[in-house]
Structure formats: C-alpha cells, structure tokens
Amino acid sequence: MMKLTGTRLCGFLILAIILLVGGSCRKKGASAHDNYVVMVSFDGFRWDYADLYNTPAFDAMARNGVRATRMIPSFPTRTFPNHYTLATGLYPDHHGIINNSFYAPELGGVYRISDRRKVQDPAAYFGEPIWVTAEKQGIRTASYYWVGSEAPVMGTHPTYWKTYDGSIPYMERVDTVIRWLTLPLDERPRLILLYFDEPDHSGHDYGPVHPEMGKVVEYLDEVLAYLRDEIADLEYGDRVNLIVLSDHGMASISPQKYVNLYHHIKPCWVEHITGGSPVSLVDAAAGCADSITRSLSGVEGVMAWKKNEIPARLHYGSSARFPDVLLMADSSWSIGTGGDPSVYTGGTHGYDNAFTQMHTIFYATGPDFRKGYVQPAFPNVDVYGIVARLLELMPARTDGDLSRVSGMFSTPD
DSSP states (O other): OOOOOHHHHHHHHHHHHHHHHHOSOOOBOOOTTOOEEEEEEETTOBTTHHHHSOOHHHHHHHHHSEEESOEEOOSSOOHHHHHHHHHHSOOHHHHSOOSSEEEEGGGTEEEETTOHHHHTOGGGOOSOOHHHHHHHTTBOEEEESOTTTTSOBTTBOOSEEOOOOTTSOHHHHHHHHHHHHTSOGGGOOSEEEEEEOTTHHHHHHHOSSSHHHHHHHHHHHHHHHHHHHHHHTSTTGGGEEEEEEOSOOOEEEOTTSEEEGGGTSOGGGEEEEESOSSEEEEEEOTTOHHHHHHHHTTOTTEEEEEGGGSOGGGOOSOSTTOOSEEEEEOTTOEEESSSOGGGOOEEEOOSOTTSGGGOBOEEEESTTBOSSEEEOOEEGGGHHHHHHHHTTOOOOOOSOOGGGSGGGBSSOO
16 A cells, blocks of 8 residues: 655645544635646557657656656556556556456446446446545546546546547647646646547557557657647746656567467356457356366466466456456467457557566656656556645555655655
C-alpha cells in the first residue's frame, strides 16, 4: 500500500481532521494561488519511441522536468486495466478491470470495452479513482475519455466529462482542455485527465518500428507541443503541473509465431474463453483446469497457469472475477482458437510486464517537479500517489509506494 512519511504525512493527517470536523467539502474551483495537474495519456506509447523517432516536444519535457527511464505497466499490459490502474493506484486484480474483456456473471455476462452499457456501469469498477478522491475533498476535476470516468464510480463523475468519441480531432481535445483551464475560478477544474488513442492503433497496424509509426509519433509530438504552448500562454501557466504518460508499450508479431490452442486442448474442456491474444482467461469445464494446463505444458510460445499458481510478481489471479486458468503467449508470440495465423501481423501488447517492450513513458514538468531529473524505472501503481501529492489530497489506500518516486519532486517530503 502507498507509504507516506514525514511532513507530508502530517499534512494529510491535518487535512483528515479538518474533513472529519467540518464534514464533506463543498465542491469548489481553484483559488488564485492553487497549482493544477493536467495528466495526458498517449495510448501505447512505448518507452523508447522518443529515442527511435523525432520528438522535440518530449525531449524538451525531459530537459525541463522529469523523465523516467521507463514506467512499468501492470499485468495484463492492456489499455483498460492499466488506465484504471493509473487512476486508482491499484493492480487490476484489485480494481476489477482484469482485462479488456472478461466474464463477470454479476455484471450480466462479458465486460467488453466496446459495450457502452458495461463501460458505463459503476458496478464494474472497484477502488477509488483520483477524480473521486479530489471531488470528495472539494476539488473540481475533468476527464476527456479516461477509462472509468463515464461511470458514476462511488456515485461520482468528474465535474466535467465526455462520452468516448474517437472521431474528435486531437487538437480540438486540447482546445477543450484549455477552455476548462480558463473557466472562472469557482468553476475551474484543478485536475484534468486527457486521453489519446494513438500511437496504439498504428502500433497494431504497423508494429513499433516502421516509417508510418514514425509519422504518427511525430504528429503526437506536435500535439504535445501545442498543448504545452497553450498552457504556457495562460496567465497562470507556470502553476500547471503537466504529466505525460502511457498505459503500455508494443511488440512486433508475425504469423510464424502462432499457437492454435485447440491443437493442444479440447474445446469441450472450455466453458468460456475471453481476452484474445496474447492473454486469454479461461473458465474451464468442471474438472478440466488440470487438463488444460497439463496439455499446454511445454508447448512452445504459450504458458498456462491455474489461478492459484500464477507467479506472485504478476499480482494477478486473486480477483473474484478471475476464472480458472490464465493463458499467456510468450514474448512476440500469439495465441488463438482460429486456423488462420495470417491475421497476427504488425504489433500487439498484453504480455508479461517484465517484457521491456511492454514498458512505457512518464514525463512531468511544472512547479512541483525537478528540472532535468531522470527517474529510475517504477511501477504505474505509483501514479495515483503522485497526483494526490501534487493536489495535497488525503489518498485512498493503494498498491503504490510514494517513496519510490519521491526524488522527482522539487520539494522534499
């Protein structure tokens, strides 16, 4: 769980006493001297893209603030589990979004990221996302497409939020963020989360190392430059802490590295299989979990574990939503139940989070961050605590540890 030490702990204790004595805070906007947090995710931005491609805006952030050598996603290295981990500081096993799709009888079937009803169902989400923490303590928040923000988690939406529509141009999304930042003080959010779906889509199409990927990454660098310029033009732009990160990386795949699961296990052993490649979750037919794992043992390109045998370092398998068996492809391999391996081209993610090609970025600039600081690699469960510290919030319990990232702040704890 997240650790708090020294004066920061004292400050949080004082805040807790104030909240207990004074009751719940009236929701308010910013004051004339408050700092802000804008957190931006570029989906699927691998940790080394800024080295592979021309990214002057990312490079400038590194010079003027903090750049992590790598940020380590949680397992599985998928979009929805990791964005909700970034929001809550909890491993997917603890916040309930255990994959992009999973079977959950209490939700009425399979949770899928394409199912709007499931995505907007608050019962799907456990834990306390950072916007709920802030809103409960009187701070207005805004979300432009962050995972979980379309559902009233714990009965609370961000003050301002959007239903996902991938057709909205990126620069228009930035303009909306700037409009939020220029609202009157009593309406202005102090925490804004902004999501972009690239370079993930292009990474799937082309793989991580490709001339077309370079073009996409360089365009995203222009988006970042525009956002930074617009923030700098604000009267109080020097009070904005900007965090730029991602959910996971990307690895190349090919049809030559494909395992058809039904060449090794019998379909009648399986009740449900969800998740796809490279991570599949299997509800086994009665008494068949051992048959599945035993039959896949030693098969090149795939690993299989019963839920109570999953390696502890993955922090996975204890959720009540977790089925009987986890199947995971080896790095750069694909798994499936179809007979056509030709679809497995380009790139994908979801692999073991120890695989460095799954690792991602963390950049930060602003008044509360050091300049030119290189942060050693750290897990993404620590991000919730970083934001809570910047906004001086009493945090919920998390799986993070703020001491791992304390060196990035301009003022010590």
